Amino acid sequence: MNTTTTAEPLAAGPETGERPNYLNAAYGLRSWLLTKDHKRIAILYLISVTAFFALGSLFALLIRLELLTPEGDMFQPDTYNRLFTMHGIVMVFFFLIPAIPAVLGNFLVPLMIGAKDLAFPKINLASWYVYNLGGLFTLWSIVHGGVDTGWTFYTPYSTHYSNTYVISAALGIFITGFSSIFTGLNFIVTIHRMRAPGMTWFRLPLFIWSHYATSLIIVLGTPVVAITLLMVAAERVLHLGLFDPALGGDPVLFQHLFWFYSHPAVYIMILPAMGVVSELVAAFARKPVFGYKVVAFASIAIAVLGFLVWGHHMFVAGESAYAATVFSVLSMLVAIPSAVKVFNWTSTLYQGSVSLQTPMLYALGFIGLFTLGGLTGVMVATLGIDVHVHDTYFIVAHFHYIMVGGTIMGYMGGLHYWWPKISGKLYPAFLSRLSALLVFCGFNLTFFPQFILGYLGMPRRYWAYPPEFQVLNVLSTAGASILGVGYVLPLFYFIWSMRYGKASGDNPWGAVGLEWDTPSPPPTENFLTTPVVTHGPYEYNVKEVHDRTSHPEARVG
């Protein structure tokens, strides 16, 4: 091991006789709501994002129920517009963007770098409150019938014609954006300034590199959508004309401003998940990640290149043909570092000692599904193809493969991997593997048919469709039900484990990393003595690996 010795059992905790840790350090609502401990704040976020995920899933369920039949027979078309809009807004801004950074990142970043907390604990707590305040504004919109503009708020419909509560929804997202900015800012400063002695940049776990890259995107991109939403609100109230062609404005300008953030936002959603997958693959193949430096730089490359491609959302919106061509080419480029990561993960598995524990099932699922999503991304980056599949279910399937098959699988894998660290408990292995399988199968049944639907021409955001598309839609809805079960089960067994689960011990996976060198659950100050780092992040059986690779015929071990 490369760090402190694991603590001997400390003096018994105050009431229960158990070791003092961040969970039993203080009791009562105030100790949670006014905490400055990054680990408690992570738990607060876990509760909030789970609630919003449930809400977003409810909208998804209603959408898929409507789409069981070709006719629009469950909802009014207006209502359907509100359903897919609120599904998008809640899932993107209140789940996918915050989930991994605010839950896993908040919990793990200080632990992984050997720090006592993040650089700005009070700002960390503030970010949770700001997140919920933004959530309240959005809930206000929902309670009053929701918004029907699509999560993309395209003008002039959103600024001029929609009769829904656009402003409160826009303000909700605006406010929550600051929550995101606070988190990103905190991570950047923490990673730069609070690494333990000996923790050089190239000894950092790849989870940290991913979160660093994500934080760069957050800080550079989020403010642009913030000001854009303010402009939308101002235009809506005062009928200004910034985005309204009837008043001299350009709706495409709105789209430039919106997508300048919202495209990098998808990398905010995927990079943390990639960071999780790097950790999982190393731990469950018991091998260092292949090509560590390349993967680290690939994260930065994705963050940078991700800012140069936003126009691929506007190929048919009215941007110039020249701009469209340039964006198309740049969009192909951004696929490269992502693909490189997939190659490196796969190479890590090769000749590794692979064990198919639940977190690894999610990691493997991620690699496969993200690859499909990414390949279809290259397809739609191709200008000639996108002209035909834009605004069809092909696009819907593409981004769900990345966001659900990618991000959510990464999130679930991370939760399952670090749950013992967070709670000190183990969850039932059979149920967790079953859930992973249900998620994988349910996911594919839900979204693969949508590729076909889109290719055959079914438009997105329509509440009725030609009867020949029904079979595929029914398959999709069936898949969604299975997927739902797969998501609900962990909710039950995680909560169950907190009360009845077996104690996990400090390092149930035998993993390598500073976070595993401290008790599970960790003490409030994370480490009893500051770790001193003397070598790299994935030192699993390094000697054996070297022997194997330098003498391929020797087959040691």
Next chain:
Amino acid sequence: MSQETHSTHQHVSSRKMYFAVFAALLVLTFATVLVARVDLGVMNDVVALGIAVTKAVLVLLFFMHVRYSTRLTALTAVGGFLWLAILIGITLCDYMSRGATMPVPGK
């Protein structure tokens, strides 16, 4: 990590320096107002922006101490403005090429 209670590498700028920068900024402000009164066509924009950038750089380097700070600080400042340039620059590529027809191969 350093354990000192005092900052050994803290730069204390002199009052003279601050006043000199202040004077330069005032002079540049005056200059930009004067130049704006003369019609130089396209150069009006160039000069105005050039003066503004100069003033901003003076504020950054001396009032905001970038001149005496770490490379990371300088990189952060440059990065922020660079990203704004990307936003404006690439968006303008769209606007400036609207209405232009693309050459079709074979014709």
Next chain:
Amino acid sequence: MASTTIDTHHLNPAGHHPRLQHQFDSLEQQKESSTLGMWMFLVTEIMFFGGLFLAYVVYRTKYPHVFAASSHHLDVTLGGINTAVLIGSSLTMALSIWAAQVNKRKLIVVFLIATMVLGAVFLGVKAKEYTDKFTHHLVPGAHFAPEDEHLQGPAREQAQIFFSLYFMMTGLHALHMIIGLGILAALIRPSWKGRFDLAYHTPLECTGLYWHFVDIVWIFLFPLLYLLGAHAR
């Protein structure tokens, strides 16, 4: 692969400094973290204002004559005075930090107050300008009705775009100044009590960075908004 550990929890002399927060190991680390954090925040501010600057550039390119004619209605003298006032406030802000570095606590307060006064002057001039716009029906919205003969017909909508951007950009800037005044006010009492000296004046430094940034925004706003139509006089 043996490694050593250092128990740093009790060795840290800076741990006795009353302003050192628990997550940091030294005042130096705390100061570097705080200033880096403030710089990161300023980067977000660049991009926040940046969206408005983009809109300005796009519409200025689209409607150059209407923008120039609209800009005519802005008072260059007042704008120029405000520019000088704000630059002066940056000077006094920088001097307040200098005062901390040479351990002159009363001077810190003098310069902080001077900064606030200059900031208030700026806002006062802005209030006058806004009132003038209101009187001349140049505030975008239902009552937008420029009397200028150059701003009628389709030019009227385009002029409304100019004034929308004018009010949003200067309004957002003014809001940042008001917040800045609040922060400066909050620093007066601790400064007076001698909280800041050469070893520790991080809040002053971070406030200074924020204030200078707000100055830089105005350095760009002034020529872009006020000096467009200046040569057409």
